[in-house]
Amino acid sequence: MSTSPLLLALLGDARLPSGGHTQSAGLEPALRAGTTSAQVPTYLRARLHTVTRVEAGTAVVARAVAVRGGDLADVEAAWAARTPSQALRANGRRLGRGYLRVLQTLWPGPADARARTWSRPVVLGLLAHRAGMDPVDLARLVGYDDVQTVTAALLKLEPQDPLLITTWVNELLPDIDALAADVAHLHHPEQIPAHSAPLIERWAETHDTTTERLFSA
Known part of the structure; x- marks a missing residue:
């Protein structure tokens, strides 16, 4: 199975109604807590090794479960158990509803009544199954989307030279590929x-109660 590079570009497009434009992937609260712009590449690598790895692994497993006709609710429960922050769980499910719209529009199929309660990585796994996306490309998409979300948010929160930001993203591409290779073989919750x-979890909880903010998370 091989995914068209154009499909990956489409699914990584910030114009999708997936809620990505409302997210900073935790960057806004991180900056409020004292993280500097110069530390953003380190912040991105920390995310790739932790929360993004959980999300990518969840998406890959959700795809595998969907392929064999299993119950995605089991994958959702496993993701929730690995996401201690209530704010992050709620946000993940809001994003899931956005991706569900994408799925139902571009790759319509039988709808599980519980799908609106599933998180972004679980819905992405189902989407990947219907779209014919292989596990490596699915994990790449999750990693790349996370990096792009953070860097796009930085341009709004603390404007930088866009070419500097692009350089950071380019330097992280090997890390994204390594993440994808590490989780692509997963099959079970x-x-x-x-x-x-x-820290990301604590910042998310604080941000959830902040009234003056640009991004919802």
């Missing part, structure tokens, strides 16, 4: 990585 990022 118990195999989903369980890496935590306590």
Whole structure:
């Protein structure tokens, strides 16, 4: 199975009604907590090794479960168990509803009544199954989307030279490929990585109660 590079470009497009334009992937609260612009590449690598790895692994497992006709609710439960922050879980499910619209419009099929309660990575796994996307490309999409979300948010929160930001993204492409290779073989919920990022989780909880903010998360 091989995914068209154009399909990956389409699914990574910020214009999709998936909610990406409302997200900073935790960058806004991180900046409020004292993270500097110069530390953003380090922040991105920390995410790739923790919360993004959990999301990518969840998406890959959800795809595998969908392929064999299993119950995606089991994958959702495994993701929730690995996402301690209530704010991050709620946000992940809001994003899931956005991707569900994409799925139902571009690759319509039988709808599970529980799908609106599923998180972004679980819905992405189902989307990948219907779209014929292989596990490596699915994990790449999750990693790339996370990096692009953070860097796009930085341009709004603390404007930088866009070419500097693009350089950061380019330098992280090998890390994204390595992440994809690490999780592409996963098939069962118990195999989903369980890496935590306590500061990101704490910042998410604080941000959830902040009234003056540009991004919802």
